[in-house]
Amino acid sequence: MIKIDKLNQFYGQSHTLWDLTLELNTGNCTCLMGRNGVGKTTLAKAIMGLLPVKSGSIIYDGKDISKLSSDKRAGIGIGYVPQGREIFSQLSVKENLDIGLLGNRNGLKSVPQKIYELFPVLKEMLKRKGGDLSGGQQQQLAIARALCIEPKLLILDEPSEGIQPNIVQQIGSVIDYLTKEEKITVMLIEQKLPFARKHGDDFYIIDRGSVVANGEISQLSDDIIKQYLSV
Amino acid sequence: MNLIIKKEQWINLAIVASTLWFMWFAQTHFDEYTVRILNNIAIFTILAVSYNLINGVTGQFSLEPNGFVAIGAYVAALLLLDGDAKEYQYDIEDPYPWVLLLHANFVWALFFAGTFSAILALILSFPVFRVRGDYLAIVTLGFGFIIRIIAINNPEVTNGSLGLNDIPEYSNLYWTGGIATLAVIGILNIIYSKYGRAMKAIRDDEDAAIAMGVNTFKVKTLAFCTSAFLEGVGGGLLAALLTSISPDLFTFFFTFQLLIIIVLGGLGSTTGAIIGTILVIGGSEWMRFLDEPMNFGFMETPAMPGMRMVVFSVILIFVMLFAREGIMGKRELKDLFKKRGES
Numbered sequence: 001m002i003k004i005d006k007l008n009q010f011y012g013q014s015h016t017l018w019d020l021t022l023e024l025n026t027g028n029c030t031c032l033m034g035r036n037g038v039g040k041t042t043l044a045k046a047i048m049g050l051l052p053v054k055s056g057s058i059i060y061d062g063k064d065i066s067k068l069s070s071d072k073r074a075g076i077g078i079g080y081v082p083q084g085r086e087i088f089s090q091l092s093v094k095e096n097l098d099i100g101l102l103g104n105r106n107g108l109k110s111v112p113q114k115i116y117e118l119f120p121v122l123k124e125m126l127k128r129k130g131g132d133l134s135g136g137q138q139q140q141l142a143i144a145r146a147l148c149i150e151p152k153l154l155i156l157d158e159p160s161e162g163i164q165p166n167i168v169q170q171i172g173s174v175i176d177y178l179t180k181e182e183k184i185t186v187m188l189i190e191q192k193l194p195f196a197r198k199h200g201d202d203f204y205i206i207d208r209g210s211v212v213a214n215g216e217i218s219q220l221s222d223d224i225i226k227q228y229l230s231v
Numbered sequence: 232m233n234l235i236i237k238k239e240q241w242i243n244l245a246i247v248a249s250t251l252w253f254m255w256f257a258q259t260h261f262d263e264y265t266v267r268i269l270n271n272i273a274i275f276t277i278l279a280v281s282y283n284l285i286n287g288v289t290g291q292f293s294l295e296p297n298g299f300v301a302i303g304a305y306v307a308a309l310l311l312l313d314g315d316a317k318e319y320q321y322d323i324e325d326p327y328p329w330v331l332l333l334h335a336n337f338v339w340a341l342f343f344a345g346t347f348s349a350i351l352a353l354i355l356s357f358p359v360f361r362v363r364g365d366y367l368a369i370v371t372l373g374f375g376f377i378i379r380i381i382a383i384n385n386p387e388v389t390n391g392s393l394g395l396n397d398i399p400e401y402s403n404l405y406w407t408g409g410i411a412t413l414a415v416i417g418i419l420n421i422i423y424s425k426y427g428r429a430m431k432a433i434r435d436d437e438d439a440a441i442a443m444g445v446n447t448f449k450v451k452t453l454a455f456c457t458s459a460f461l462e463g464v465g466g467g468l469l470a471a472l473l474t475s476i477s478p479d480l481f482t483f484f485f486t487f488q489l490l491i492i493i494v495l496g497g498l499g500s501t502t503g504a505i506i507g508t509i510l511v512i513g514g515s516e517w518m519r520f521l522d523e524p525m526n527f528g529f530m531e532t533p534a535m536p537g538m539r540m541v542v543f544s545v546i547l548i549f550v551m552l553f554a555r556e557g558i559m560g561k562r563e564l565k566d567l568f569k570k571r572g573e574s
């Protein structure tokens with residue numbers, strides 16, 4: 001599905017991703033973990049083309065997309081839910097979803113009913129401004145908006161961060177549905193261990209811009225956790 | 232639902248009809264001075280709503296109006312003046328032969344004024360919008376200066392600092408009001424289209440918009456060129472209202488005045504831009520006394536040209552500090568009649 005090979009990224013002089021290499025299994029939920037500031041969000045943005053990369057390749061569906069212009073990446077089926085739920089605060093819920101339709105490669109004209117079934121709360125708030133929703137609702141909107149492009153790969157950057165438990169649970173079951181029923185490949189950037197264990201199939205641990213451990217989620221041992229995740 | 236849309240359309244139609252009726256009534260009944268102020272308000276409405284499209288709706292801080300208005304004014308003036316009328320007024324240098332040949336009627340003059348501005352905007356868009364970052368303000372600021380310098384230093388075309396005079400006075404409230412109405416309708420149609428939605432998405436969060444597949448280059452360029460086109464047309468109307476133009480008319484001060492208008496009205500709101508225009512242009516007439524010598528009884532102050540602008544600048548600072556949303560925020564007229572909770 002997606003294979004990242006020896007990716008190097010710089011913020012000005014500061015080398016942030018170092019020969020980062022990873023591969024996601026199609027239809028799986030792969031958890032990307034690591035302490036604060038190790039480069040998880042940077043990787044997500046690089047995949048989306050929001051940050052330029054210095055070297056390395058991003059092979060998606062057999063093609064290197066690392067030079068593809070960023071606004072075309074939605075069109076090839078990569079959905080992105082940014083960290084900190086960056087919804088369009090001045091647009092209504094409906095308009096937020098409509099923006100997602102712009103990048104839909106199948107030319108979908110209206111929001112699929114399925115999305116309202118996954119997030120019933122949004123259906124009641126279609127006219128409400130994005131900025132007026134609660135944090136949890138904004139996160140749901142951000143996911144719903146990304147689903148409007150009908151992604152084959154969905155990148156979620158810490159969707160459970162700062163959100164009340166029952167909504168986290170709901171988001172978890174949406175992730176399960178997407179991977180198990182819709183066969184969407186999910187890259188889940190996550191710091192919460194129980195959430196990752198519950199919904200992930202595979203894991204990658206990143207430390208200082210490179211992959212230091214990976215495997216099936218069942219292989220995520222206490223040693224690894226102690227060494228790379230606990231603070 | 233159907234009924235509501237119908238009602239809204241009726242209201243829109245009524246607003247347009249009463250605006251046009253008022254233009255007719257004012258043109259035929261009001262004195263010359265009042266008509267001139269209304270003409271100014273109509274032209275500045277065109278400029279403000281189009282400036283607001285790039286600055287407020289799309290969120291790209293830009294300082295372009297004086298440049299494009301100047302271009303529109305010069306293009307229109309050169310086209311409206313016939314060969315004879317031009318020949319005798321070029322005192323600094325003899326005009327180029329092709330300058331004397333330029334001639335067109337009012338409609339074409341306005342069209343070319345807008346088109347020429349829009350083409351220049353398109354050319355500017357490539358270096359400015361191809362890369363991420365806030366270069367637009369600097370580039371457009373420089374652009375305005377350059378246009379003025381070009382106007383001063385090419386007397387064979389522009390008659391240099393003397394400017395162009397005796398431009399036929401075609402602008403009246405039918406033209407200015409009619410075009411202002413069209414401009415507002417056009418801009419609102421863009422704002423409520425999928426392009427307008429994309430413009431607001433870019434303003435709210437550019438990264439998220441790109442990630443959703445919004446072609447930000449295309450959308451920003453569309454907003455910028457639309458603004459430039461209408462600013463060019465507004466410049467043409469202004470030239471045909473004032474009947475004489477010179478480089479001094481199009482200093483940064485011109486842009487600053489429009490900035491005050493859209494900030495006061497509420498960045499991002501077309502309704503706000505119209506209200507801001509009426510307040511600032513109308514108010515600036517009313518405050519004319521501030522620039523003149525004043526007698527307070529116990530003391531007399533000399534004439535202080537520019538005093539009005541000081542007052543407006545202070546208002547701008549207050550709005551920025553204490554009422555950043557301006558009068559309308561990002562809302563439009565119709566949003567005021569909605570129930571709470573809807574947006």
Ligand SMILES: Nc1ncnc2c1ncn2[C@@H]1O[C@H](COP(=O)(O)OP(=O)(O)OP(=O)(O)O)[C@@H](O)[C@H]1O
Pocket residue numbers: 011014016034035036037038039040041042043083
């Ligand atoms: N725009 C930027 N300019 C310069 N440095 C940056 C920028 N954004 C992030 N960084 C730095 O790059 C490193 C990686 O940041 P990144 O946001 O990718 O971390 P992260 O793993 O997502 O962290 P967190 O778990 O806190 O979200 C950090 O050291 C950060 O300070």
Ligand SMILES: [Mg+2]
Pocket residue numbers: 040041042083157
């Ligand atoms: Mg992060």
